[in-house]
Amino acid sequence: MLICRAFIRITRVLWDCFSYPFSMDTKSIFSGIEPRFSGQAGDADGREDAASALEGEIPSSRRKTGEEQTATSDFKRLTELAEPLVDRFSDNRLPEWNASSIGWIRHLSSAHKRGKVGEELIRRWARSEGLTVGGRGNRGHDCVVAGLKLEVKTSLRWNDDRFVFLNLRDFAYDAVALLALEPTSCGLWIVPKEVLWKHAKEQTLGASGVGSRWLWFRTSRLPRWLSAWGGTLGGARDALDEVAKCRLSREWQVVEQQSWCELSADVDWFGDSARAATESPAICG
Secondary structure, eight states, X not given: OHHHHHHHHHHHHHHHHHHSOTTSOGGGGGTTTHHHHTOSTTOHHHHHHHHHHHTTOOOHHHHHHHHHHHHHHHHHHHHHHHXXXXXXXXXXXXXXXXXXXXXXXXXXXXXXXXXXXXXXXXXXXXXXXXXXXXXXXXXXOSEEETXXXXXXXXXXXXXXXXXXXXXXXXXXXSEEEEEEXXXXXXXXXXXXXXXXXXXXXXXXXXXXXXXXXXXXXXXXXXXXXXXXXXXXXXXXXXXXXXXXXXXXXXXXXXXXXXXXXXXXXXXXXXXXXXXXXXXXXXXXX
C-alpha cells in the first residue's frame, strides 16, 4: 500500500514537470522574487544582494543601513556627553569679537599668525613713539627696539576672562613685551626678563632640557608686580625707558668689575718691604 502511494506521488510530480509550458519566458519565473532583491532593473546593488541572499550572507544594503544606524547612535551618544562641556569650552564671546575693529585677529586660522601680528604691532607702536626698530640678530628674540632685545608675546582674552602667555623661553633677550587684546581694549607691558622669569610658572621641558614657562592673570585682577611695567601704551613706553636704564646700569657694573679685576691683576699687593720682611729671619732681641 505504501509503495503504491509513493508511486502515485512520483507520477504526479513528473507529470507536472513535463506538462509545464516550455515557451514561457525564463525571466517570468523569477518575477516573484525580483522586487525583493534587485530593486530597479540592472541595479548592481540588487544583483549583489540577490547573490548574497542565495549564499546565505547579509545583503550589502542591509549592512550599510546597519552601519549608518550605528554611526547615528554613536554621534547621538557623543553629543550627549559633550553637552555639559558647552559652557566651559564654547566660544560664547564670539559676537563681541565680530563687532570689534580688531576682531579679524581673533579669526586668524592659527596662533602662529596671531603671534606674528602681535610682533608687527609692537614694531609699529615703537616707530610711532619715535623709537628705532631693528630686526632680530638671532632666534633668541623677535625685534630690537631702542637697542633693547625684545621677545613679543600676544594673548587674546580667553572665555574665562584670562590672559595667557605661553612658551616663555630662557633665550637671549632683555625684556618681554606682553600684548593683551580684548574686543574693545588692550594692554601692553614691557617686563625685564629677570622679573618675568621670577613670576612665570614652569610649563614644559623642551628637547634641549631647558624648561619653558608661562604666565596668566585675570583681566580684572592684575598682579601687583606687573603694574610697575606698563599697562597702557604710554606706561609701556615709560617701562621701556626704565628697562633701558637698568640695562645700562648693569653694563656699567660689568665694566667696573672688569676694570677692577684688571687693575687688581696689575697691583703688587705685597710690596718690596713686605716681601723682605717675610723672607728675612725674625730678630729676637
